[in-house]
Amino acid sequence: MLLTELALKNLKPKNKTFRVADSAGLCIEVSPAGGKLWRYRYRFQGKEQMFALGKYPGVSLAAARKLRDKAKELADKGKHLTREKKAAKQRRSVESQTTFEVIAREWHTIKKPGLNEKYHADRLTRMERVVFPKIGALPINEVSVPDVVKVIQLIGLKGTIETAKRTKADISQVFRYAVQKGACMQNPAGDIRDILPRQTKKHHACISKEEFPDLLKKLETCQPSMSLYATKLLALTFVRTSELLGAKWDEIDWKKKEWRIPGKRMKMRRPHIVPLSKQAIKILKELQERTSATAFIFYSSGSKSRYISNTTILRLLKRLKYDKRMTGHGFRTIASTILNERGYNPDAIERQLAHEDRDSVRSAYNRAEYLFERKKMMQEYADILDEQRVSKNEYKKSFKLISLNKNPTKA
Numbered sequence: 001m002l003l004t005e006l007a008l009k010n011l012k013p014k015n016k017t018f019r020v021a022d023s024a025g026l027c028i029e030v031s032p033a034g035g036k037l038w039r040y041r042y043r044f045q046g047k048e049q050m051f052a053l054g055k056y057p058g059v060s061l062a063a064a065r066k067l068r069d070k071a072k073e074l075a076d077k078g079k080h081l082t083r084e085k086k087a088a089k090q091r092r093s094v095e096s097q098t099t100f101e102v103i104a105r106e107w108h109t110i111k112k113p114g115l116n117e118k119y120h121a122d123r124l125t126r127m128e129r130v131v132f133p134k135i136g137a138l139p140i141n142e143v144s145v146p147d148v149v150k151v152i153q154l155i156g157l158k159g160t161i162e163t164a165k166r167t168k169a170d171i172s173q174v175f176r177y178a179v180q181k182g183a184c185m186q187n188p189a190g191d192i193r194d195i196l197p198r199q200t201k202k203h204h205a206c207i208s209k210e211e212f213p214d215l216l217k218k219l220e221t222c223q224p225s226m227s228l229y230a231t232k233l234l235a236l237t238f239v240r241t242s243e244l245l246g247a248k249w250d251e252i253d254w255k256k257k258e259w260r261i262p263g264k265r266m267k268m269r270r271p272h273i274v275p276l277s278k279q280a281i282k283i284l285k286e287l288q289e290r291t292s293a294t295a296f297i298f299y300s301s302g303s304k305s306r307y308i309s310n311t312t313i314l315r316l317l318k319r320l321k322y323d324k325r326m327t328g329h330g331f332r333t334i335a336s337t338i339l340n341e342r343g344y345n346p347d348a349i350e351r352q353l354a355h356e357d358r359d360s361v362r363s364a365y366n367r368a369e370y371l372f373e374r375k376k377m378m379q380e381y382a383d384i385l386d387e388q389r390v391s392k393n394e395y396k397k398s399f400k401l402i403s404l405n406k407n408p409t410k411a
Contacts, residue, residue, distance in 0.1 A: 002023055011030050013033065017030065025041040026040055026065060037054075039052060040053055051085075054067065099137055100131075101132045101137065107174050126167055127167075140184045144188055145188040148171055148189045204329035205327045209337050209338060212334050213388035215322065216235070219231060219232060219320070224286075226298055230312065237274050239272075240329070241310050241328035243265055245307050261274065268354065280378075352370075352378070
């Protein structure tokens with residue numbers, strides 16, 4: 001006789017556990033304490049087995065019959081239901097440890113020692129903001145090509161094409177790591193092509209070389225400040241802004257008049273030598289009076305990084321009416337233009353700009369290459385800026401064209 005909800009409610013406990021059958025192997029088991037547990041009776045390899053389906057009333061009669069039907073399908077295939085349940089639980093446990101987010105964070109941790117801290121933090125933040133909310137909870141072996149495409153296109157639709165491309169590259173690297181780890185069989189981001197619109201390459205804002213002398217003159221009218229010192233030193237060294245602002249006193253070799261930036265702070269992760277002109281040394285000496293007791297040259301007690309931010313330079317340029325027309329990177333562009341126009345060795349210029357050499361072995365060797373030549377070039381460039389700063393003309397081309405030895409001297 002089939003059970004009913006009323007009959008289930010009226011079942012009273014006895015001194016011993018007893019069962020009341022429903023149909024097709026389903027029964028309710030009542031304990032002496034009054035607990036009611038659904039059971040499914042089936043046979044495995046000729047022996048009777050009992051499989052728990054949940055507690056009543058949490059699992060209703062109708063729900064118990066559905067669970068029984070599913071269990072019967074497995075039993076009819078010769079499966080041992082209890083073992084299957086344990087295996088499924090174990091798979092879920094493994095999957096919870098191999099979601100895309102778990103693997104991605106593991107990958108970021110492994111990559112961290114070889115990356116610039118800010119760059120690493122930016123990559124992780126990008127994942128946390130736009131990727132994890134969409135596919136982070138999925139087992140990594142279940143993330144499909146359409147899943148990844150949706151994430152990338154969503155970023156691209158907001159107009160941040162470059163961010164979308166970088167995110168796709170990061171996702172692809174996570175999957176390559178997961179494949180090697182054995183957490184998934186393929187990289188669904190590896191073959192994604194042409195899903196984003198083409199983007200016109202944008203260059204960093206930079207004034208023309210003809211306007212540069214006027215900027216140099218305006219800087220001389222400013223009151224001394226950390227932002228002013230940083231901007232002047234940026235003009236003289238034309239390093240990347242982040243490389244300048246994170247500079248430490250122990251990187252300065254006063255005797256050799258060199259600034260040796262460690263690889264961990266360089267974009268290309270390779271050490272870089274910046275010859276210091278007399279003008280650059282003078283600025284550093286003035287800064288010594290302010291921050292010599294601290295590790296950072298451009299120390300800031302109010303910053304988490306303990307040094308001033310890029311916005312301080314941008315704010316100074318804005319006050320001088322160069323807002324959106326000039327950036328810290330612009331000093332690199334101008335230096336490259338002036339030095340190339342004046343006949344300096346292009347290889348020496350590129351080495352001073354710390355541009356990437358595709359040959360890693362050659363690059364490691366070339367770190368100090370052209371150093372003698374670069375020292376001469378950097379001092380002469382500082383002198384050129386002094387000339388432009390006091391020149392009555394906006395831009396003079398009367399400086400002597402310097403022709404350097406085409407066979408570089410190695411130091």
